[in-house]
Amino acid sequence: MSSTAPENNPYLxxxxxxxxxxxxxxxxxxxxxxxxxxxxxxxxxxxxQVRKALENDLNPFTKQAHSAQYKKILEARKKLPVYAxxxxxxxxxxxxxxxxxxxxxxxxxxxxxxxxVAYSDLPHTKGKLVACTQPRRVAAxxxxxxxxxxxxxxxxxQVGYSIRFEDMTEPGTTFLKYMTxxxxxxxxxxxxxxxxxxxxxxxxxxxxTLATDILMGLLKxxxxxxxxxxxxxxxxxLDALKFQKYFSVRSNEAAPxxxxxxxxxxxxVFYTQEPEPDYVEAAIRTVLMIHRAEDxxxxxxxxxxxxxxxxxxxxxxxxxxxxxxxxxDSVGPVTCIPLYSSLPPQQQQRIFDPAPxxxxxxxxxxxxxxVSTNIAETSxxxxxxxxxxxxxxxxxxxxxxxxxxxxxxxxxxSKASAQQRxxxxxxxxxxxxxxxxxxxxxxxxxEEQTHxxxxxxxxxxxxxxxxxxxxxxxxxxxxxxxxAPETLMRALELLxxxxxxxxxxxxxxxxxxxxxxxLDPQMAKMLIVSPEFKCSNEILTITAMLSVPxxxxxxxxxxxxxxxxxxxxxxxxxxxxTMLNVYNEYMNNQYxxxxxxxxxxxARALAQAENVRKQLERTMERFEVELVSHSDQxxxxxxxxxxxxxxxxxxxxxxxxxxxxxxxxxxNQVVALHPSCGLDTQPEWxxxxxxxxxxxxxxxxxxxxxxxxxxxxxxxxxxxxxxPDGETxxxxxxxxxxxxxxxxxxxxxxxxxxxxxxxxx
DNA sequence: GAGCACTGC
Numbered sequence: 182m183s184s185t186a187p188e189n190n191p192y193l194x195x196x197x198x199x200x201x202x203x204x205x206x207x208x209x210x211x212x213x214x215x216x217x218x219x220x221x222x223x224x225x226x227x228x229x230q231v232r233k234a235l236e237n238d239l240n241p242f243t244k245q246a247h248s249a250q251y252k253k254i255l256e257a258r259k260k261l262p263v264y265a266x267x268x269x270x271x272x273x274x275x276x277x278x279x280x281x282x283x284x285x286x287x288x289x290x291x292x293x294x295x296x297x298v299a300y301s302d303l304p305h306t307k308g309k310l311v312a313c314t315q316p317r318r319v320a321a322x323x324x325x326x327x328x329x330x331x332x333x334x335x336x337x338x339q340v341g342y343s344i345r346f347e348d349m350t351e352p353g354t355t356f357l358k359y360m361t362x363x364x365x366x367x368x369x370x371x372x373x374x375x376x377x378x379x380x381x382x383x384x385x386x387x388x389x390t391l392a393t394d395i396l397m398g399l400l401k402x403x404x405x406x407x408x409x410x411x412x413x414x415x416x417x418x419l420d421a422l423k424f425q426k427y428f429s430v431r432s433n434e435a436a437p438x439x440x441x442x443x444x445x446x447x448x449x450v451f452y453t454q455e456p457e458p459d460y461v462e463a464a465i466r467t468v469l470m471i472h473r474a475e476d477x478x479x480x481x482x483x484x485x486x487x488x489x490x491x492x493x494x495x496x497x498x499x500x501x502x503x504x505x506x507x508x509x510d511s512v513g514p515v516t517c518i519p520l521y522s523s524l525p526p527q528q529q530q531r532i533f534d535p536a537p538x539x540x541x542x543x544x545x546x547x548x549x550x551x552v553s554t555n556i557a558e559t560s561x562x563x564x565x566x567x568x569x570x571x572x573x574x575x576x577x578x579x580x581x582x583x584x585x586x587x588x589x590x591x592x593x594x595s596k597a598s599a600q601q602r603x604x605x606x607x608x609x610x611x612x613x614x615x616x617x618x619x620x621x622x623x624x625x626x627x628e629e630q631t632h633x634x635x636x637x638x639x640x641x642x643x644x645x646x647x648x649x650x651x652x653x654x655x656x657x658x659x660x661x662x663x664x665a666p667e668t669l670m671r672a673l674e675l676l677x678x679x680x681x682x683x684x685x686x687x688x689x690x691x692x693x694x695x696x697x698x699x700l701d702p703q704m705a706k707m708l709i710v711s712p713e714f715k716c717s718n719e720i721l722t723i724t725a726m727l728s729v730p731x732x733x734x735x736x737x738x739x740x741x742x743x744x745x746x747x748x749x750x751x752x753x754x755x756x757x758x759t760m761l762n763v764y765n766e767y768m769n770n771q772y773x774x775x776x777x778x779x780x781x782x783x784a785r786a787l788a789q790a791e792n793v794r795k796q797l798e799r800t801m802e803r804f805e806v807e808l809v810s811h812s813d814q815x816x817x818x819x820x821x822x823x824x825x826x827x828x829x830x831x832x833x834x835x836x837x838x839x840x841x842x843x844x845x846x847x848x849n850q851v852v853a854l855h856p857s858c859g860l861d862t863q864p865e866w867x868x869x870x871x872x873x874x875x876x877x878x879x880x881x882x883x884x885x886x887x888x889x890x891x892x893x894x895x896x897x898x899x900x901x902x903x904x905p906d907g908e909t910x911x912x913x914x915x916x917x918x919x920x921x922x923x924x925x926x927x928x929x930x931x932x933x934x935x936x937x938x939x940x941x942x
Numbered sequence: 943g944a945g946c947a948c949t950g951c
Contacts, residue, residue: 317949345951363950392950487946523946554947576947589947634949642951699951731946796951856943875944 217241218303224275226301228268234300242305242332242339242356251333258331261289263441270297270439278404279412279436281424285443286604290415291315291384292328295357298413302379304356305339309379314362316390317560318344325349325359332357345699346792362392369399370649370696380411386424387416387597388559389633389661391643398659399650401428419597420630427661446607448569452620460572461489463617465496467570471615472501472515472548478567478612479536479549481557481605485576485591490519490552497550505540513537513545520553520561523730525785532563558601562608569606569614571599573627578637582668584848585675585831587639588874595631599623633662640664641702644672645681648688649696675831678898679706694804698797700724707828708797708806714820714827715811719761721801723821725794726760727870727882732786733857743781750780751859755884757825757870758818759859764790822868823890829868830895834880835909836865843867843880846909855879865912866891888916 217237221230235255240247258264263284273280274297284290295313304311315321325342334340341350343360350358362383369375381400386393400412414424414436425435457463464482471480484490494517501515514537520529537547551563555575575598576589594602599616606612616623635643644655652658655669676682679702681692688696695705704724711720726732735743750766752758767787770776777784801808811817826833834843834852841863843852852872854860860867860883870882891899892913901917904910 361950367951388949390949485947521946522948556948558948560948578947591947646951728951735945855945857945873945879944881944 218300221300221303223303223306224301226275227271231267231271231297231300240333243334245333247333250330254331258289258293261293262287262444263289263293266439266441267297270294271301273437273439274298274301274411274413277437278408278410279428279430280414280439281421281428281436282413282415282439282441283418283421284415284441285418285445286608287444288441290441291320291324292331294413294415295359295382296328296332298380298382298411299357302411304379307379308353310355310377311357311380311382312365312378313357313359313382313384314365314393314396315359316362316385316388316393318361319560320385321359321361322347322349328357328359346796362390362396366392366396366646367699369396370646373399373403373650374407375403375410376407378410380413382413382415384415386414387420387630389631389635391634391638394633394635394661395643395647397424397427397661401659404428417597417601419600423661445604446609446611448603448607448612448614450603450614450616452616452623453618456619456622457572457617460574460617461493464570464572465493465500467615467617468497468550469500469504471568471570472550473504473512475568475613477513477536477546477548478610479551479563479565480568480570481563481566482550482552482570483557483572483575483602484552484554485574486554487519487521487523490521490554493552494519497552501550509540509544511545514540514547515550516547517550517552520551520557522554522556529561532557532561536565555598557605558598563605564609566605566608567610567612569602569612570617571602571614572617573599573622577631578634580638580668582639582665582671584845584850584872585639585671586872586874588872593627595628596623597630599627635660635664636662638668639672640668641672641675644669645676645692645696645702648676648682648686649693653686676702678831678895679703679828681706694806697804698800700728700797703828703832704728705828707824708801709804710827711824712807712809714824715809716817716820716824717801717806717808718810719817719821720824721794721797721808722761722764722790723757723825725790725797726764728793729786729789730783732760732763732783732790734781734783736781739781746779746781747859752818753859753861754818755822755868756857756859756882757884758821760882761821763787822884822886823894825868825884826886826890826894829870830891830898832869832872832880833886833891834867834869835912836863836867837908844907844909845872845880847905849905849907849909850878852878852880854883855881857881858883860885888913889920892916 217234217239218241234241238246282290295311298311302311321342321344325340326336329336329340332340337349338351338354340357341355343350343358343364345364375381383393383396404410404412414428416424421438425438428436468480468482484493497517504512505514516537518531520532532551536549539546557563573594574591575594577592578587579590580587603614606614647655647658656666673682673686680689681695681702683689691709694709695702698705698708704727708720708724711717733747750759750763752762763782767777777787811820833846835846837844841853845852864885866886866888867883868886869880873879873881899913901910901913
């Protein structure tokens with residue numbers, strides 16, 4: 182057993198003091214009630230003791246009498262499956278440093294286990310905290326609120342949460358903290374031993390977010406250094422064994438598993454006999470079949486993206502209206518509701534509307550049909566779903582380290598994902614799931630698990646974080662799943678070019694500051710150097726705008742108007758400056774509530790940019806990165822583009838021929854300017870923020886730059902002696918020669934020779 | 943002449 186060595190366990194020295202209540206005020210417990218935690222020995226607590234304490238009239242953490250509400254909630258808690266296993270939990274928790282736990286939907290693990298841990302750790306007596314991480318912000322907030330209610334305390338005091346932009350905790354008081362996994366990773370960068378925490382619980386570990394994966398690696402290491410730290414990994418059943426093995430203390434001795442049954446209803450699964458050639462068509466056909474032939478109950482259909490979903494909704498609406506008209510006595514009315522993340526929250530709320538009422542009293546009942554992306558697989562739960570239609574596809578991020586490109590591809594889902602989707606039909610009563618693929622394909626073709634994000638992402642950010650955390654050998658770091666070495670090499674190479682790491686791979690002073698910004702390294706770099714170009718105000722704004730979703734709206738029925746509004750705000754020098762302009766105009770017009778709407782801009786995204794900008798500004802202040810602007814606008818706009826080069830010099834493309842083709846520098850990918858690009862010409866050299874692979878390879882968010890800037894501000898990367906042969910090298914060579922000639926004639930390196938030239942369309 | 947799977951700091 183891996184129980185904590187006594188000499189290293191600070192808890193063993195402490196025994197909870199027995200306190201008699203003194204004369205009481207109105208809020209206090211009756212005289213003579215013993216301290217509820219009397220006799221609790223940290224980490225030697227058992228279920229019987231805790232149940233007694235829970236029944237006590239006195240709240241052990243606030244020393245106030247429990248409210249009536251508390252008693253009511255406690256009765257509901259007692260019915261949760263996990264509550265019945267309290268004794269087993271305390272036994273396993275006391276005896277082990279690391280536990281893997283599985284609890285299906287409805288087991289109550291997310292709300293109860295952290296509380297169980299708190300009663301055992303008694304973190305409040307030690308100035309410590311119990312942390313429970315969540316992959317999503319809303320979950321961290323809502324679970325914290327629920328648990329605060331259950332413990333009869335005010336949210337933000339004994340129980341709190343911590344997410345980006347909002348720290349709802351009280352230092353010294355909060356001892357149970359729900360937080361996003363990314364937030365805990367941030368904390369680890371400045372406190373690698375995570376000394377504030379007595380126990381860390383990673384919830385939803387099966388989702389394998391980047392942050393959770395890195396945390397698992399860190400915690401496994403930390404467990405060896407900190408015998409007093411306990412770790413609980415909570416996951417879905419399918420992944421448990423993998424985590425048990427990963428967290429084995431000795432070889433061949435897996436971490437113990439704590440299992441809690443869920444509380445869901447059975448879901449009957451149906452497969453097609455033959456593969457479906459057109460999954461959207463098949464999906465619509467299946468939805469119509471359900472509506473005609475199945476008992477009342479709402480339907481959830483999974484598709485892959487916005488366009489597909491809007492399209493399917495239109496078709497379903499048309500077809501079901503037809504059915505109703507043909508046979509109003511047996512077919513009920515339908516509402517079809519699209520659901521994807523870029524919908525405004527108000528429209529997302531529509532999924533909670535009730536199904537439509539029958540058209541006539543006693544007529545056939547109505548049905549709600551939700552057509553959704555993967556957002557309904559994990560992030561949003563819709564009660565009342567009885568039928569799930571699963572075509573078996575989703576858009577997934579893939580990363581190609583060779584050309585450093587992340588793109589979205591429609592790909593088959595995993596078995597785990599299919600199981601999760603089916604489960605959505607059984608939350609309120611028994612349901613049915615229609616899989617639009619054969620059982621054979623399910624068994625033989627689908628992967629067991631979705632590839633974790635760490636295998637599908639550009640890792641430059643992660644690598645910088647790991648180096649900052651003091652991880653020296655990134656290739657040999659103990660990953661749950663190790664990324665491709667080439668992905669790590671690409672990240673190290675980029676960080677070296679950015680001067681965040683030196684040639685030996687050591688973190689530079691610059692790199693240490695870069696790591697503190699919640700940004701990709703390229704953006705952090707350009708932000709930090711921007712004061713040298715007297716444009717940090719502007720780069721800060723651009724960075725914030727690049728960190729939020731697209732601000733441009735383009736409704737189908739008003740494309741022209743939207744394009745015209747965009748043209749009014751466009752800066753011809755480049756899309757980055759257009760973003761700056763949009764933000765500034767937005768700030769100047771904040772008194773006008775209609776401004777964003779009338780300019781076809783997303784108020785939500787702009788508000789987010791404002792928020793991000795404030796956060797980044799605070800980090801800049803912390804590291805004394807000055808906020809300055811050049812007084813001359815022409816010079817300012819030029820300097821902004823120069824600062825862009827300092828971060829994004831690896832994202833340059835050179836024009837080839839007259840057909841509007843560009844070649845990316847060094848990688849030699851043929852790309853085109855994205856149609857949303859606002860440049861009024863096709864400049865010879867451009868810098869781009871994003872490479873997107875859709876109908877063809879595009880570069881998006883593009884600005885004009887000059888070859889001279891590349892040579893001046895990214896000398897290492899543009900060192901021509903090590904540059905691959907090709908047209909771009911020849912073009913750069915010409916610039917170098919021209920400059921040398923000019924310098925000789927002028928007797929100096931006068932940059933005015935690089936006067937901006939623009940070709941006409 | 944196109945799109946934004948989903949999160950997170």
